[in-house]
Amino acid sequence: MRVLVSGGAGYIGSHTVVHLVAAGHDVVIVDSFANSKPAVIGRLEALTGRHLPVHAFDLTDRDKTERLFGDESFDAVVHFAGLKAVGESARIPLDYYENNLDATFSLVRAMRRHGVKLLVFSSSATVYGEQAPLPYREDYAPLQSSSPYGRTKVMIEQVLTDVAAADPSMRFALLRYFNPVGTHPSGTIGEDPQDIPNNLMPFLAQVAVGRRDKLIVFGDDYPTDDGTCERDYIHVEDLAAGHVAALGRLTTTNSPVSVWNLGTGRGTSVLELVHAFERAVGRELPYEIGPRRPGDLPRSWADPGRAHAELGWSTTKSVDDMCADTWRWQSANPMGYEG
Known part of the structure; x- marks a missing residue:
């Protein structure tokens, strides 16, 4: 498949790009580089042995997003792009709501106009809030979060669920991460926070x-x-493999929305x-x-049992x-x- 990876130069996105290419997919990256470095692209190309087309803009720009989908053809999208610091989100909540929601609106509108039906979304365990019993299970409700960042994930999950209800031909995977750590074993790509690390x-x-x-x-x-x-710390390599497994599952499932925890348990x-x-x-x-x-x-x-059973995925x-x-x-x- 030809896969658009939003935020593909970021920490989790870059590792997932390597796994997607290894699985035989053609990858195109869109990234604003607000939370990532352009230098990662050359390293990704060296690791994968492939030229990786890159579009440097923010998905909140609907005109540029529409132009990208008009100019190129995609079979699926893996959506990482967004602001992600919990503490910062409490200081500048409007920026988080505007950026994370608008980018998703722009992306999904373009997907629907151009017949792209498959989306893997980077959600978070923060959607379980403070009241969910351990271990966290995908069927827990109601979702909530104590931070504006987390609430954007709750909102986007609901938006995608509503879109799928209105258009059952769509296939959305909501991946609830726990605590991604680690790097590619080569030491070539890794986590490079812009300022003082939050994690x-x-x-x-x-x-x-x-x-x-x-x-x-x-x-x-x-x-x-x-x-x-x-x-629950999960190696980013295991997390990236989970995205490839989820994308594959979207091609065979009859469920418009699938939710999977990605953690070790x-x-x-x-x-x-x-x-x-x-x-x-x-x-x-x-x-x-x-x-x-x-x-x-x-x-x-996490309780990762559903991902084990439905994706054939587990941490290594x-x-x-x-x-x-x-x-x-x-x-x-x-x-x-x-x-």
């Missing part, structure tokens, strides 16, 4: 490489084995991840315990793999894509 693994990697003085662990008095929060605490990263680096890393961070849940992890990478691959990327690229 644990890239911050820890920057501490290890000397860009940050120390890690602050937000609270050690949670009701967990070591007192720190537990999360296991919780790993902050301190467990820190110590795993220390094993990868070969030395202790500086950290200190700080106060709890508002909004952090003690535990969250361990926490030690996640840390070793991240360190290979960060040590080879201490300043990310810029050095």
Whole structure:
């Protein structure tokens, strides 16, 4: 299939591009480069051995989006593009609602006008909110979130569900990620946050490489084995493989909307991840315990049973793999894509 990947130069998008090409798909990338670096494209072409057409614009521009679909033919779309920082979304909520929703509206309108029926959407486990019981299951309702970022994911899931109800020929996959970490095992592509990392693994990697003085662990008095929060960390390579599996499933399913959790089904605490990263680096890393961070849940992890059963997909990478691959990327690229 010829697949348009929105946000294909980003962290998860770039890894998924490699997997799509390996699965035999022709890939075209559209990316505004607001949260990614143009340098990733050359690395993707080296990894895949393929020229990858790139369109550099923001999908909120409906005219450019329409022109892209008019000029080129696509069989499917994998949609990653959007703003994604939870904390930032609380400071500039209008920007998040405008960007994430408008980009999706623009994209889906163009798809419908040009007969493109298949869409894999990058959703998030944040849609389960604070009340869902563990492990998180796809049939939980009502969906909710404590951040504007998360609420855009809830809203987009509802928008796509409504579009599919109005046009049952559409096929949408809603992929609810848990905590993506790790990098391509070559160390060629990885996670390169624009500013101070919002997530644990890239911050820890920057501490290890000397860009940050120390890690602050937000609270050690949670009701967990070591007192720190537990999360379901999934290797980005496993996550990328899940997108390829979901795209394949859309070609055979009769369901207009399919929802799958992509996670390991296991919780790993902050301190467990820190110590795993220390094993990868070969030395202790500086950290200190700080106060709890508002909004952090003690535990969250997936029930990935539906993805196992319906996609034939399961995770293959361990926490030690996640840390070793991240360190290979960060040590080879201490300043990310810029050095």
